[in-house]
Amino acid sequence: MALLQTFVKLRGSVRSASRAWGPAPVLLGRKRWQHTAPQDTCNWQLLDDCFELRYGGQVMHFNYVWLRDHCRSASCYNSKTNQRNLDTGSIDLNIRPTKTRVDEENLFLTWPDGHVTRYNLAWLAKNSYEGQKWSAMQPRILWNSEIYSDAKVTSANWEKFMSCDEELKTFLNNFLLYGIAFVEDVPATIDATETVTKRISIIRETMYGRMWSFTSDFSRGDTAYTKLALDRHTDTSYFQEPSGIQVFHCLRHEGTGGRTLLVDGFYSANKVLERSPENFELLSRVPIKHEFIENLGNQSNHMIGIGPVLGVYPWNKEVYMMRYNNYDRAVINTVPHNMVQRWYVAHRQLTDELRNPENELWVKLKPGKVLFIDNWRVLHGRESFTGLRQLCGCYLTRDDVLNTARSLGLQA
Numbered sequence: 443m444a445l446l447q448t449f450v451k452l453r454g455s456v457r458s459a460s461r462a463w464g465p466a467p468v469l470l471g472r473k474r475w476q477h478t479a480p481q482d483t484c485n486w487q488l489l490d491d492c493f494e495l496r497y498g499g500q501v502m503h504f505n506y507v508w509l510r511d512h513c514r515s516a517s518c519y520n521s522k523t524n525q526r527n528l529d530t531g532s533i534d535l536n537i538r539p540t541k542t543r544v545d546e547e548n549l550f551l552t553w554p555d556g557h558v559t560r561y562n563l564a565w566l567a568k569n570s571y572e573g574q575k576w577s578a579m580q581p582r583i584l585w586n587s588e589i590y591s592d593a594k595v596t597s598a599n600w601e602k603f604m605s606c607d608e609e610l611k612t613f614l615n616n617f618l619l620y621g622i623a624f625v626e627d628v629p630a631t632i633d634a635t636e637t638v639t640k641r642i643s644i645i646r647e648t649m650y651g652r653m654w655s656f657t658s659d660f661s662r663g664d665t666a667y668t669k670l671a672l673d674r675h676t677d678t679s680y681f682q683e684p685s686g687i688q689v690f691h692c693l694r695h696e697g698t699g700g701r702t703l704l705v706d707g708f709y710s711a712n713k714v715l716e717r718s719p720e721n722f723e724l725l726s727r728v729p730i731k732h733e734f735i736e737n738l739g740n741q742s743n744h745m746i747g748i749g750p751v752l753g754v755y756p757w758n759k760e761v762y763m764m765r766y767n768n769y770d771r772a773v774i775n776t777v778p779h780n781m782v783q784r785w786y787v788a789h790r791q792l793t794d795e796l797r798n799p800e801n802e803l804w805v806k807l808k809p810g811k812v813l814f815i816d817n818w819r820v821l822h823g824r825e826s827f828t829g830l831r832q833l834c835g836c837y838l839t840r841d842d843v844l845n846t847a848r849s850l851g852l853q854a
């Protein structure tokens with residue numbers, strides 16, 4: 443560090459001539475940092491192991507290797523393909539800048555080989571760990587049945603949905619916010635159901651097929667193919683990557699019962715977090731297995747998916763995936779004995795939340811009404827039924843649904 447101190451200015455500040463310190467930017471829960479004019483003022487210092495920047499009322503820390511790695515100069519980064527050119531493996535892990543300069547909008551670092559990197563301060567703030575810590579990856583509205591009903595979320599209309607991007611965008615916005623969305627007036631056929639889903643994404647083919655249609659004929663080795671009630675669950679928890687979206691269209695039902703149950707899993711997970719952070723932590727850290735074993739005359743399948751009940755981003759504690767399927771949960775043999783009891787306690791707390799009747803949204807699916815469920819978030823179940831009931835649908839590839847949402851300007 444002696445060498446460093448000889449060549450480098452270690453501290454500095456830049457203040458816009460006529461501007462004073464403004465109030466700290468307000469964090470609106472899911473919003474990213476906002477920078478308004480009075481917060482242009484910035485202070486910085488070179489610490490031993492990182493560059494400390496105070497900008498927009500926020501103190502941020504940037505590791506030196508990270509800074510070198512994120513140089514956006516033409517030789518380090520190809521802005522046509524949005525890909526890094528720089529070989530990260532060639533960066534000296536003890537690299538330090540030899541010169542530092544900050545103006546009102548940018549930080550300039552000179553590296554030992556003379557290469558200069560310019561970083562826009564707002565870009566740094568947006569991409570800092572501290573900035574991400576307070577912003578949501580995926581803005582959403584957690585709901586129980588009252589919140590969802592009061593929101594009066596409208597369904598998309600088939601014709602408009604197929605022809606108008608604004609209708610698709612509104613639909614996807616609702617889907618991202620609530621984890622469920624409906625399209626109505628769809629012709630009651632498998633073909634039309636396929637058409638409506640293809641407007642959003644690529645269909646994810648699984649061992650159940652591409653488009654599937656099922657009745658209570660027990661044609662597959664799963665309770666879904668019976669008339670029995672099904673408690674709330676997420677599907678394909680036994681895949682390493684559970685299906686992102688599930689589509690349901692009830693093509694006919696001549697009988698009684700058979701209503702669909704929907705529960706926002708993230709609402710319940712959030713209640714667990716508020717009431718018992720230790721239980722939330724346990725559910726997000728302990729990996730368990732789910733399994734699908736099917737032996738039919740003409741086909742056999744054995745799927746195993748491993749992961750915690752709650753998939754959580756560690757930096758902001760945001761839940762992004764719930765695997766909850768008591769039918770398909772496999773033997774627990776991944777949890778040490780002294781943790782199993784605590785895991786069951788945590789699982790019970792989540793189960794109690796999920797079973798709170800206030801959280802249950804019941805809908806009767808009818809021909810024409812297509813339901814899209816975020817299968818990483820919203821649990822579904824069904825009431826037992828009588829009579830002939832035919833349900834068709836498919837799973838969608840999650841990446842492509844989110845891709846469509848982003849292409850329409852939504853944060854996903």
Ligand SMILES: C[N+](C)(C)CCCC[C@H](N)C(=O)O
Nearest residue numbers: 650654664666676677678679
């Ligand atoms: C939807 N479809 C009828 C095709 C399959 C149902 C799969 C049911 C399975 N127990 C699970 O939860 O994944």
Ligand SMILES: O=C(O)CCC(=O)C(=O)O
Nearest residue numbers: 666672677702823824833
């Ligand atoms: O029959 C239903 O309403 C849903 C059954 C089910 O859970 C499924 O197919 O994934």
Ligand SMILES: [Fe+2]
Nearest residue numbers: 666676677822
């Ligand atoms: Fe299911």
